[in-house]
């Protein structure tokens with residue numbers, strides 16, 4: 073029954089041809105949630121070209137011939153995905169480093185009170201970075217604490233803006249439950265109380281529609297190795313709206329951020345727009361790999377991706393409700409799929425062993441991911457996942473729960489889960 077429904081949905085899937093653009097290992101269903109997107113087939117060819125031709129043959133000449141242009145092109149393409157101008161985007165470094173630069177540069181602008189605020193739904197690295205700056209620079213750092221880690225409580229956020237105006241940071245889609253903040257509403261509240269929000273797009277970009285102009289977003293950071301399929305350790309990015317950027321100064325004044333990098337001037341002069349956030353030599357190999365992922369997303373369009381993601385979420389959630397709830401599986405966080413980003417999280421006291429059973433017992437092997445203490449994240453990545461794969465997953469999960477086969481799995485945990 074679930075397979076019939078899946079086959080019908082697959083037949084009408086506007087993205088079905090995109091699955092062939094990815095390297096899909098046989099006998100594996102990949103629903104990782106989402107720490108690393110799949111490898112686009114074209115990326116391997118592109119890497120050979122950059123390594124063998126551009127680096128191997130052209131050597132230093134490739135900077136002028138290919139690589140400076142590559143950097144600009146990628147910034148342009150990333151800008152298209154979030155409706156930002158190219159001069160508002162910097163691509164490079166990691167999300168964490170970009171957050172450091174942006175938070176310090178906003179502090180330096182003197183437009184906001186020196187008070188960092190985030191919440192306990194945010195990714196740990198963001199919280200470490202902000203509290204680290206606060207320790208060094210002797211400014212205040214606070215976290216809004218939500219008892220329910222599944223979703224934010226808006227009155228609590230409003231109360232915080234009112235009482236602690238300053239520089240805020242939230243993950244647009246949270247890493248644990250994929251809760252999606254009402255971004256425009258929060259930006260308007262921030263403005264009303266002389267605050268600014270740095271949005272972390274890491275789990276959102278490529279999965280949900282982002283329009284920085286329409287959503288009145290002034291500052292953001294993010295990564296490209298999740299829903300943009302840029303590859304392991306792919307470059308992060310930073311967005312800062314052009315008027316906001318005028319009064320900002322990067323805390324890391326590297327030569328690539330200088331207005332005239334190759335003049336080798338004695339004095340630092342910040343580059344125009346987002347150029348000031350460049351620090352050192354761009355990571356050409358990872359930029360080239362990442363561009364392949366960006367191209368696929370641009371071709372598919374994020375609105376089509378999001379629309380399939382919502383149908384997939386309903387497909388899975390309905391089955392959990394009807395067939396798996398009796399085994400103790402609960403949806404964690406928002407139950408309305410419109411308030412969730414690209415993945416669904418479920419709780420079960422044995423989720424670690426269940427995740428392992430999906431990999432070790434199920435055939436085909438199924439990769440989801442586990443977050444302590446009892447969370448299983450299931451990503452719906454419409455570019456490379458079929459409804460039939462979701463049906464296999466649900467069927468296997470039911471089987472494991474029904475037979476309690478997870479009890480035979482040992483509970484040791486490796487470093488990366």
Ligand SMILES: Cc1ncc(COP(=O)(O)O)c(C=O)c1O
Pocket residue numbers: 166167168169195197198243247272274275295308
């Ligand atoms: C929401 C979020 N923010 C920040 C990070 C840290 O990113 P990076 O390792 O690129 O600094 C991650 C990593 O997965 C993340 O998921």
